[in-house]
Amino acid sequence: MTYLWLALAFIAAAVVAGLAFARLGARHGETAKHWKAVGIAFAALAVLTAVFDSVMIGMELFHYDPSHILGLKVGLAPLEDFAYPLAGVVALPGLWMWLTRRRGAGAKSNLKGLVPQAVLASRPVSWINTAYPFAAAMLLTTREIDWVLIVGTFYFLIPYNLAMYGINDVFDYESDLKNPRKGGIEGALLQPHLHRPMLWLAVITNVPFLLVLAFAGGPTTWLAVGVSAFAVAAYSVAGLRFKERPVLDSLTSSTHFVSPAVVGLALAGADVTPGLLILLAAFFLWGMAAHAFGAVQDIEPDRQAGIGSIATVIGARRTVRLAVVLWLVAGLAMLATPWPGPLAAIIAVPYIANCAPYWNVTDTTAARTNVAWRRFIWLNYGSGFLVTLIFILQWSLTS
Template sequence: MTYPLIATLGLAIAACAAIVLLAVAFRRTPRVPRSRVLIALLLTTVLMLALTALFDNLMISAGLFHYAPSHLLGVSIGVAPVEDFAYPLAGALLLPAAWVALQKGGSARREDFRQLVVASRPISWINTAFPFAAAYVLTTREIDAVLLIGFLYFLVPYNFAMYGINDVFDYASDVANPRKGGVEGALLPRRLHTPTLWIAALTNIPFLVLLALAGGPAVWGALAVSAFAVVAYSAPGLRFKERPFLDSLTSSTHFVSPAVVGLLLAGADLTGGILLLLSAFFLWGMAAHAFGAVQDIVPDRAAGIHSIATVIGAKATVRVALALWTAAGLLMLAVPWPGPLAAIIAVPYLLNCAPFWALTDERSAESNRAWRRFIALNYFSGFLVTLLLILEWNSA
């Protein structure tokens, strides 16, 4: 599938959706000021296209990435291929139209939409999309249709499935959990449970099919493991999240599997260095899950939910997380240059977690302060990793 075809399909879908949304909104409210809506669409489109032209040209000229000529039409604005402008144009059409439709849909509809967005944990979208994109781009050294499909999939639909399914089947414990209902997770009302599961299926299956078609048996296996881990973590009958230690293994799979899919789609040779890097990433993911489970010990026990933290207790779980982060940092020291520089990234996580070395179960909720810092640390770590990737790119 070529880049122009993907761009055209994306633009066509966004345009059709925008027309439908605006038609629904105008029908509900005939007196809605259509001229203002159209002006807003026009201004948004001009601004998005201008920003794309500026930053695309700057990044491509700096050598941060390039495109395979065989995948392009050959028309460009500066050095930016014209296909790149389809996506900001699609967003400029779709997002304002969606906003108008929601505004005219009443407060209940807007609240439902907000709850569904919160269920996907927007603050964590990049945690799965970035590993896929980094693995793919560093292997192929180019941007193509497969990269865009995979990045979009692991950015939103994948997270909606992972967290939405969890919120549906964890409703009983979430009701008793004071940190639910905001940035750390939605408290989905029961009326949204069935729609959430349908949306998860309908937004994930097409992407999985496209990615499977782009790869061979190894990619199929990686996608199967990734999708299974997403479902098995929360779905009744499997509920890996209630199987201590398996819960941390499964949660880490959620974040490492996108990188594995990216490597396999790009045809990477899984050298010893890459396997060490993936192992360090996997240990990091286990540590993150274990430490995150500590804050929920009290509500989880009240709801009868088992986890690594409810079984071995807050103090032991914190120490396990510290050991795993330490091991992840040490493994990075054995990765080919500039990988060892990434070992320092483990230090902020250790400093954030260490004060809870002797945390009791009764005070386990206090670790939520560190968990909120952990979310911010991920962005700082992502910045450092990006710098290392640029260093690796330029040294190759």
């Protein structure tokens, strides 16, 4: 099969899905605006694809067999490369319109159908935060794409997030009712009649992948996979509820994002070096800071629901300051990693700048930090872009 036919298959599926979702989800008069936005988004993605594909191909990070492509290029990027951003930008906005439209059409607290709520619960905007560490860890270690990389990346992209956030939304339902930020990209309000199906869906979609990844590796992988899965469940399920144990809540949340990278390193058979340990420690501190800062905005609804967290115990002001210090230490730690790792120290700066204005926030004004938390969600994409550039540099230096 040539790349052209593979690309056309993706585009065809995306067009069908995009048209269907947009038709079902668009409100009156929104269709034209939707497709205009899709066109603008694709134009931006096309420029980025042309630039960065050309850079990576020019650095000989990968190449295409001439017999499998048309030969038409933009810069050094084959025309076929533009199929994937096109497929994504056509299908995904329509899917989001459909999901959010169903919520806005009188079904805000009574959505029927497990799949739409499951997708919302899984926080699609944050999928990349767990898939990226796994894929990067494996790819930079093995320097090849194999079935384990593909399966693992898909698992940590969707099923893993479905379990992590879906289980949380089930057991947090009572407190989420009092939380005004729930019901959108920051979490779904899963209706009680869907709680049990959601838990079963999490099990069914996760266990097969966990078994495959475990069998693909050795004892180290078994341990990494086990810790990762345990952290996902222990954070939310009744009887454990690590999210209600101050400090342990931040430790467990950080494990959610660092463990995919550890699983990838274990599967790849990476050598454990001081530099690697420092990098993982910095990543872990970043995760703790992120969780602690995110907990500040929920102080009031958590206290009303009787839920303890690092923020409800030490207070908004101290939690914000702790987050700033953790991000600072994480950035400084990167300075001790092998080149080009020290370049990543700069990534801590925007997080500190986003958090620092709330240095003197009080418990009564803690909800205001939600503005910074929403910025934090999008900061992760910018950070991922910078990390990717550093990874490309690392790849070229060790090739």
